[in-house]
Amino acid sequence: MHIVALAKVVPDYEVPSGDFELANNRAHARYKRMIGLYDENALETGVQLKEKYSGTLTVISYGTEDDVPVLRKALAMGADKLLLVTGKSDDAFVSAANLKMAVQKLEHVDLILAGQQSADMDRGLVHGMVAQMLGHPFIPQVSSIEHDSGQWKVDQITETGVRKLAFTGTALLSITSVPGNIPRIPAVRDIFAAKKKPVDKLAPEGCGQMDLTELSVEIPKLTSICEFLPVDDFSSMAKTLLRKLKEERYI
Amino acid sequence: MKTLIVEIIEPKRLGELVTASRKFCDQPDIVAVGSGQLQGSYGQSYQTELVVGSNLVLPLVNLIKDNGYEVVLLSATTFGTSLAGPLAVGLSAPVISEVTGITDDRIIETPMYGGKALARYKANCKPLILTIRRKYFESDMLDGTAATVPLGIGPEAVNLVGEQEEKAEGIPLEDAEVIVTGGRGVGSPDNFSLLREMAHLFAKGAVGASRGAVDEGWAPPSLQIGQTGKIVAPAVYFAVGVSGASQHLAGIVNSKCVVAINKDEEANIFNRARFGIVCDYKKAVPEIIRALKEEA
Numbered sequence: 001m002h003i004v005a006l007a008k009v010v011p012d013y014e015v016p017s018g019d020f021e022l023a024n025n026r027a028h029a030r031y032k033r034m035i036g037l038y039d040e041n042a043l044e045t046g047v048q049l050k051e052k053y054s055g056t057l058t059v060i061s062y063g064t065e066d067d068v069p070v071l072r073k074a075l076a077m078g079a080d081k082l083l084l085v086t087g088k089s090d091d092a093f094v095s096a097a098n099l100k101m102a103v104q105k106l107e108h109v110d111l112i113l114a115g116q117q118s119a120d121m122d123r124g125l126v127h128g129m130v131a132q133m134l135g136h137p138f139i140p141q142v143s144s145i146e147h148d149s150g151q152w153k154v155d156q157i158t159e160t161g162v163r164k165l166a167f168t169g170t171a172l173l174s175i176t177s178v179p180g181n182i183p184r185i186p187a188v189r190d191i192f193a194a195k196k197k198p199v200d201k202l203a204p205e206g207c208g209q210m211d212l213t214e215l216s217v218e219i220p221k222l223t224s225i226c227e228f229l230p231v232d233d234f235s236s237m238a239k240t241l242l243r244k245l246k247e248e249r250y251i
Numbered sequence: 252m253k254t255l256i257v258e259i260i261e262p263k264r265l266g267e268l269v270t271a272s273r274k275f276c277d278q279p280d281i282v283a284v285g286s287g288q289l290q291g292s293y294g295q296s297y298q299t300e301l302v303v304g305s306n307l308v309l310p311l312v313n314l315i316k317d318n319g320y321e322v323v324l325l326s327a328t329t330f331g332t333s334l335a336g337p338l339a340v341g342l343s344a345p346v347i348s349e350v351t352g353i354t355d356d357r358i359i360e361t362p363m364y365g366g367k368a369l370a371r372y373k374a375n376c377k378p379l380i381l382t383i384r385r386k387y388f389e390s391d392m393l394d395g396t397a398a399t400v401p402l403g404i405g406p407e408a409v410n411l412v413g414e415q416e417e418k419a420e421g422i423p424l425e426d427a428e429v430i431v432t433g434g435r436g437v438g439s440p441d442n443f444s445l446l447r448e449m450a451h452l453f454a455k456g457a458v459g460a461s462r463g464a465v466d467e468g469w470a471p472p473s474l475q476i477g478q479t480g481k482i483v484a485p486a487v488y489f490a491v492g493v494s495g496a497s498q499h500l501a502g503i504v505n506s507k508c509v510v511a512i513n514k515d516e517e518a519n520i521f522n523r524a525r526f527g528i529v530c531d532y533k534k535a536v537p538e539i540i541r542a543l544k545e546e547a
Contacts (some may be wrong), residue, residue, distance in 0.1 A: 120364055121363055128332065157473075161416040168487045169408075177462065179466055214369045
């Protein structure tokens with residue numbers, strides 16, 4: 001079984017709003033780079049499937065060569081190989097077309113996983129585009145995956161509960177975070193072993209962008225001013241809070 | 252502009268998309284998904300009972316092409332996400348997801364970097380596909396019901412085996428006037444009972460959870476609030492032991508009043524809060540419960 005996980009290297013998504021800065025309409029380059037929040041859930045899911053079904057796991061990323069040391073974490077987690085398509089575009093179509101091209105370079109793929117959205121552009125679009133370009137079904141928000149008698153059985157989280165779906169053949173699944181796919185922390189020996197795992201690089205494919213004009217990117221101003229309530233007397237604090245909530249007609 | 256809504260039959264979700272559609276047209280057409288009566292008034296109304304998005308891509312591409320739709324509106328939900336990217340490729344159309352605002356001159360606003368930045372776009376060609384983030388557009392009242400014609404569907408690549416609805420205690424988070432949310436700082440699943448007790452003392456109170464608490468397994472995913480969970484807009488949002496990651500704040504941006512209870516006075520949640528209580532929540536929450544009971 002050959003599983004592919006798509007992963008993107010993004011600026012530190014844990015930078016607090018108050019410290020966040022833009023440069024040329026994108027996150028300032030000074031922020032640490034890391035694998036996307038949800039991409040790590042997809043990687044963990046991929047490693048678990050690889051272990052369960054004795055398969056192989058290839059990680060595909062679209063980004064710059066500087067991303068390779070960051071992506072080695074995916075190899076340390078248990079992926080077998082990294083395929084990087086070099087490119088810098090933020091355009092969802094361009095990212096998708098290049099990821100599709102990389103998937104097609106592989107001989108056989110049984111399942112493609114991706115995080116539910118990147119942790120920078122937050123679009124949640126690229127994986128669905130890749131699926132459509134490859135002619136595969138796309139199922140978002142997947143929380144668990146099983147393979148049984150040639151059929152995939154997956155759970156999809158919806159706004160009202162869980163949907164159980166089944167399909168045969170290859171599909172692209174976006175993975176949501178659940179307790180079962182919290183990313184493992186690689187052991188030191190796995191970090192060293194990852195340095196010897198293969199990393200292939202592909203030149204990007206020329207393709208058109210989405211016909212959109214980005215007019216501006218701005219940091220919204222926070223207007224909330226917090227009033228801290230004294231906590232020397234908790235009973236009094238609770239009564240004061242409820243009184244203020246009523247006075248300001250919130251309750 | 253000729254506009255098509257594609258959405259599950261659920262009044263609030265439909266109503267928000269109808270409101271968003273007013274930026275483009277007087278009366279949108281619709282593909283209503285699911286069973287039951289379709290609320291509201293539309294131009295042409297189609298209906299399918301198939302709720303798995305990937306089975307609808309091809310019929311929708313054909314419908315949108317054949318009818319020359321210029322704008323396609325979906326909700327930024329599991330269903331809308333399943334269609335947005337594939338439709339964009341199928342139609343060679345631009346797509347903008349998680350839309351939080353549309354100006355009168357049709358400039359589209361959408362957050363980036365977990366809500367730490369806001370981008371504005373203008374589409375240069377048609378059709379334009381948008382997924383609308385929940386709770387950012389007031390829901391239209393949807394008077395009356397609409398007669399529908401069936402949407403023709405081809406073979407299904409993905410089979411729906413079953414559906415398990417999670418019955419949330421009390422009222423749904425999206426409808427709650429007061430939400431008490433627990434984060435990692437709550438410390439254990441058992442401690443959520445305290446938050447539940449507090450929430451249920453409000454007339455329309457509900458309990459939520461941060462992604463961290465859900466990842467710990469302390470609360471089900473259906474209670475997750477944030478950019479990738481539920482988007483809520485209560486009158487009062489109690490954030491208990493919630494650090495305030497930007498992804499969480501993106502889900503509560505329309506809350507009218509945030510009350511933060513956290514031991515860490517440097518926690519980011521206080522930057523969004525109207526009232527802050529810096530202490531162990533185990534000391535504050537029981538007193539708030541006591542005060543609420545005294546007032547009842």
